Ligand code: MMA
């Protein structure tokens with residue numbers, strides 16, 4: 654019985670083996686068929702495809718080359734344009750700088766002119782203001798002070814004004830001095846030699862308009878003044894330190 658079973662098993666095993674082998678051989682043949690199906694499509698038209706790829710590559714290379722060429726040309730043109738533009742810009746910058754410098758110079762010159770014009774105007778205005786204080790009479794200009802000081806200081810003031818204390822050479826001048834109706838220092842002194850009266854220009858006093866009784870001060874009164882202005886003879890000798898108004902004179906034309 655056991656033998657029978659073994660045999661049956663053997664037969665069954667054999668049968669299964671056969672079937673497996675049959676199946677595997679079928680699979681192999683199927684594989685071969687598949688290979689055979691795949692292989693003809695990929696490997697068989699190998700030569701014509703390679704040519705196409707090669708020509709495509711060539712075309713691509715030519716295209717790339719052309720592109721590179723035109724790109725290079727473009728770059729060169731751009732470079733040229735940039736260089737040209739830059740040099741033009743540099744030239745314009747230089748021109749503008751020169752223009753700016755010129756304008757600056759012009760402006761500075763105008764500023765300087767303006768400043769000197771302002772200075773001149775102020776000086777002229779001051780002169781005009783000063784002129785208003787002077788009175789013209791017979792070729793001379795006269796200035797009568799509005800404050801009082803010593804004879805010496807009054808003379809200094811006249812000198813600073815480009816003038817000197819008044820010198821009286823004529824009756825007209827004497828009358829002119831009187832009409833201010835003020836006690837006025839005039840340019841007359843006997844400080845150097847008592848009794849020897851001299852004008853501030855060094856000339857001796859010849860035409861005399863002493864008030865009656867004058868001069869009477871001796872060494873204590875060495876400076877001349879207009880005093881008794883209601884009389885033509887209005888002069889008085891006076892102590893030089895006393896404070897009085899004064900009258901300056903300068904020639905009208907230099
Ligand atoms: C008097 C007279 C003048 C003199 C003065 C000095 C008022 O006048 O004597 O001659 O100069 O005094 O102040």
Ligand code: CA
Nearest residue numbers: 869870889890
């Ligand atoms: Ca006197």
